[in-house]
Amino acid sequence: MATINENYLKLKAGYLFPEIARRVNAFAQANPAAQIIKLGIGDVTEPLPQACRQAMIHAVHDMGDRATFQGYGPEQGYPWLREKIAAQDFQARGCDISADEIFISDGSKCDTGNILDIFGSNNAIAVTDPVYPVYVDTNVMAGHTGPANEQGEYEGLVYLPINAENNFTAAPPSQKVDLIYLCFPNNPTGAVATKAQLQEWVNYARENQAIIFFDAAYEAFITDPDIPHSIYEIEGAQDCAIEFRSFSKNAGFTGTRCALTVVPKTLTAQTQAGAAVDLWKLWNRRQSTKFNGVSYIVQRGAEAVYSPEGQAQIQDLVRFYLENAKIIRDQLTTAGLQVYGGVNAPYVWVKTPNALSSWDFFDKLLHNCHVVGTPGSGFGAAGEGYFRISAFNSRDNVNQAMKRIISKL
């Protein structure tokens, strides 16, 4: 009799984005004339950079000639891509990261889930609240939690609230934890962490022999020169942190699929008996056995991000979305709302007015303005009373949405 992984049954059925889709569809059916503007899901809208498209077309042609055809590539990614990432994303910022510490993958969502494969089942795990739901759900599926309570908090996880009171940057907990998820610039709040704040986390991790999972998917949106882009800009991070990055948001690869994970060779974790084991070796074994590399064509597209033209084009894209974020911040402030984020991040985090719940504000915005955002409570209990507005949309849509909010909310 085949049995299932019963941890899946602990997952809350009403996942955030399906519930949003359900409410939007119901409203659209009841109001077929409404022109709904979606500033909900964090998906890009602008065309892929020309440099990436040219490189991919070239790569498709490579696949048509026996002499340049590519079969199985290295599971870790092609050296020509890993070397450019190491040089331009890390070494250029003073981070001592080498090409063979970079693992190319098809997405940070996959990697932040899969990374748990190489860790034991008895680690104490900390997440911020609100948080990207994938961090939590993958731990539930792996059996690292008990059931959820009414607020959706899972037994056994350590939740670190981030809110206006602590400037949306949680401090290390008083208790001992072993694995810590941090995401800066933060999804969903748009907050960033200073060097001093990250140094505190690194110090905590080293003192407690903990590992930090640092999600830097939004680093390209940092405008403040004092804010670190990589955890490896922090002294000691190479002994305690794994970093996740993506081409989804800087180069618009959400539908093209390429990302990377950095596992420094200096990183270790322990056996139950207290022996140190290299995490690089475990992740390399995991990827070699359960993954077969990213499409050659897509990796050539990602490589083009590092050409001078590619760099200019992704900077244009980032500037475009950041200008959207500025418009959203300014206009919502004009509308009398309290806003956070949106300066070093493509997300604006809004305090709901009049103590409305996140979902009530969602419904009000949808019904009065025909604008869709994301309820803060969908990212965790401490997100209740907040709301996420995404800057990923056309300028026309952003302007139109803000006009409606100012006049009709």
Added chain:
Amino acid sequence: MATINENYLKLKAGYLFPEIARRVNAFAQANPAAQIIKLGIGDVTEPLPQACRQAMIHAVHDMGDRATFQGYGPEQGYPWLREKIAAQDFQARGCDISADEIFISDGSKCDTGNILDIFGSNNAIAVTDPVYPVYVDTNVMAGHTGPANEQGEYEGLVYLPINAENNFTAAPPSQKVDLIYLCFPNNPTGAVATKAQLQEWVNYARENQAIIFFDAAYEAFITDPDIPHSIYEIEGAQDCAIEFRSFSKNAGFTGTRCALTVVPKTLTAQTQAGAAVDLWKLWNRRQSTKFNGVSYIVQRGAEAVYSPEGQAQIQDLVRFYLENAKIIRDQLTTAGLQVYGGVNAPYVWVKTPNALSSWDFFDKLLHNCHVVGTPGSGFGAAGEGYFRISAFNSRDNVNQAMKRIISKL
């Protein structure tokens, strides 16, 4: 103190293909003039079909225009691809499989490993011996086995020997198992299973409430019209089988990356308490949470496989490799070797002469003929005394390799 998944430490360090690479590199360094022909790893060598390349170039252009740009796609794959697969690969052969039972992924290697996520940790698991090593290693990593013995057999797995005596098609075991890996046409032996043989497996699975993982990655190579291409051609299979398929070997996508997994909606497994749970729902939740879909560009390439031009082009590719296999079979037979497979599969399975061990035959072939194959013992203890020759190469290389074997072995 972060702890590791200690099951990884049970894995045998000398994985098959790295060990082959090590010996080949050592020989090449010592013999720089030798022109080594590699008939080892099962990687394709011929260009991608033109229909696929054209479709991918079109898709790259789609990504350059805001109106046709694609962001996040469905985690399960685009409906236009899933519908063509359901119609042409399954319904056309009388299998009652619908589009929403097909999950598009970036590789069968990934899927055959990831599928374990949704199953419990106390299932009895059967694999054939020899076997594709990924089935075994992913179970070791998931903690479903004890340590390995000297032959590399892991405690707790049920090994079903396949050899010349049973025509390379294992019969169902006498004991009860819960999860069963079958691969037909078989890697590494090139054997196929008849309808009657698969019906025996389906009957066994239904009687024991077991689930069959059916790897059909090589189905395109079936030439015998009586051999089933899909497990769903067998009555009752929809109640007990998950099927894995790939574009790697029929359309040459090893470096392009696209595959699919079929999870029928009628399929269930049990909780410890004996409640039936839909596996489709669990796999859908797994993929939605830990995967973000395959590149739009690649999915358009896979879709083109189902156009009339695409079908003609992949048939040409398959015919080309099968003609290579026929040459290998014929020439090795002329050389006095006993061969199996290679008729409905791109692999020829060779009995080593004079009771040589698999690795001794590997060394002899490399040193005398400068030809690389794969030692059968690398696929499991019962592969000892056998050797795999792959038909994935150019005609010139195959002819040259066979000439050397006949004259110099």
